[in-house]
Amino acid sequence: MELDNRKEFLITESAKMDLMQLDTELISNLKKYAEQVEEKVEKLQRIVREIRQPLEAARGIEEEYMGNPLNSFPLIRHMYQDWKYLEEFMKKPVGEEQIDFLKKKLPELPWQADTDEATAAMFRIAETYGMEPWEMAKGLVDNVQYKSTLSALDCFQIAGMYFKWGYFKKSFEWLKNTKSRMKKLYSDVHEVLGVTHKDVALLQTRCLVELGLKDQAKEVLLKQPDLAENATDLLAQFESNPFKANDLSPILLDYYKELCRSSFAPKPSRLHCRYNTTTSPFLILAPLKMEEISLEPYIVVYHDILPDKDIEQLKRLAEPKLKPTQVFKNEIGTVSSGRTALGVFLPYKNMDPNSGPVLDRLTQRLRDITGLKIHDRFPVNIIKYGFGAHYASHYDYYNESNSDTKVLGNRIATAIFYLNDVPHGGATIFPWVKIKIPAERGKVLFWYNLNGETHDVEQKTLHAACPIFGGSKWAMAAWIHEWDQMFIQPVYRKGNQTFVE
Ligand SMILES: O=C(O)CCC(=O)C(=O)O
Ligand SMILES: [Fe+2]
Secondary structure: OOHHHOOOOOOOHHHHHHHHHHHHHHHHHHHHHHHHHHHHHHHHHHHHHHHHHHHHHHOOOHHHHHHOHHHHHHHHHHHHHHHHHHHHHHHOOOOHHHHHHHHHHHHHOOOHHHHHHHHHHHHHHHHHOOOOHHHHHOOEEOOEEOOOOOOHHHHHHHHHHHHHOOOHHHHHHHHHHHHHHOOHHHHHHHHHOOOOHHHHHHHHHHHHHHOOOHHHHHHHHHHOHHHHOOHHHHHHHHHHOOOOOOOOOOOOOHHHHHHHOOOOOOOOOOOOEEEEOOOOOHHHHOOEEEEEEEOOOOEEEEEOOOOHHHHHHHHHHHHHHOEEOEEEEOOEEEEOOOEOOEEEEEOOOOOOHHHHHHHHHHHHHHHHHHOOOOOOOOOEEEEEEOOOOOEEEEOOOOOOOOHHHHHHOOEEEEEEEEOOOOOEEOOEEEHHHOEEEOOOOOOEEEEEOEOOOOOOEOHHHOEEEOOEEEOOEEEEEEEEEOHHHOOOOOOOOOOOOOOOO
C-alpha cells in the first residue's frame, strides 16, 4: 500500500480515536465469541450430566442393571444414536461470525511498520531523556510521573527491538522488566498473546551470550524448567551463531540529549526583554514583546504574536491536509526518519476562500517581526509532531545548490511559530550556543541562518526539536530566502559560493 494510505496512528487525533473505537468493537466481539463458546460448553456439561446418569445408577450392580430391558434397551439406543449426534455437535464450529468479523477488521489494524515506528519512538524517548527501562515501565519520563505503566508484552516488544539493534544490555534490562510483570495468574493470557517465560529466558540467554556472560546465561537456562535439560546444547548453539545485529536506531548525539533533558534549564538570558518598535512602522503603535536570546548568531523570541483565533484557524486549515513531512535532499523531497512529523504548506490549492484574512495577518506579522521583505501569501509549513516525534539536528540553510536555491537563493532566516503548549518535550534547541526554547503557544522564534553582512552560513544555527513525550506539538515554520531581500540587503558571499551560479 502507498504511504499516503497509511493511517498516522501516532500523530493524528482522529486515527488514534479510530483505533480506540476499533479496539472497543473488537473487545465486544471477543466477548460475544466467549459467550458463544460458553453456551456450547454449558450445553455440553448438561449433556454429560444427563447421559452419565444411567451409568451412575448401575455402579456396583452392573449385572443386575443390565438384566433389566428397561436399562439395556436405553443403553443400546443411546450408544447407537446419541454419539453420532454428539460427534456432529462437537464438530460444529463456534463463534464463526465473530471470527469473520475479526478477520474483516485485521487490515484496519496497525501494521508492523506502525509498531516498529512506535517502538522506535519509545527508544528515542528513553534514550533522549535518559530513562532506565524500569523507570519507563513504571511511567516515569524526564521527571514526569504518569499513571500509566507498561505491560509485560510492551516491555517484551521493546526488548526485542533493542536486541535487534544490538543493544544487548538494555534488551536484557527490558526482559527483566518483562519477567517481573508476568504474573502467574495471567500466564495463560501471556501464552495466547505470544510471550512465555520460555521466550523471555531464551532472549535473555542470547543477550548474555552476546555480552560474553556465559555463566549467567547458563544459569538463566537452568532456572527455566522447559529449557534446563537442553541448557548445554542451547548455549553451544547460541555461541556458535552470534547474532547479527542491524543497528537502525535513531542517532541521538550527546549534546542533543543533554539539552533536551529537564536537567538542562534554558539559561536565563543575560540579554534582555524589550518592546520592539523598530523593525516595522506599525510597531511604533503596537510594539512586540521581544526577548533577545543570542546575538551571534542572532536569535530572538517574540511573545503573544498571533491571536488565539488565528492560531486555531491556521491549525484547522492544516489538519485535513497533513502528510508525512519531507526533508529536502538532492532536489527531491524525501520522507526521513530525521524528522518524524506531519506537515503541510499554507496556502495550498483550493483553500477555503475565507482563509484570506488570516493568511494576510500572518504575512504582516512576519514582516513586523523580521523587518524583511515578505511577499503576499508567503508560504509557511505547519508541522504536527506526535508522540516520540522529533527533528534531528540540522541547518535550515542549504549547503548545496538545489531547485529551491536556484530560484530563491539560500534561506536567510527562519521563524518558528509555536501553535500550542506542548505538555512534555518538544523544545527547540541550539546545541552550539546551548540554547533551549520551550514550545509555548503564541511564541515565535526567529533567527538568521546567514551572517547579516557577508551572507556566509552561520554554523552555530544548528538546531533540533526534542522528542515529544506528552501530547503533541504544533509548529509553523517560515523560511525566508535571500533573493527576496535583494533590494534591502546587500549580498556579499565570501568563501561560500557553492550555489551562486
Ligand atoms: O519544531 C521545531 O522546534 C523546529 C522546526 C525546524 O527546525 C524546522 O522545521 O526547520
Ligand atoms: Fe529547522
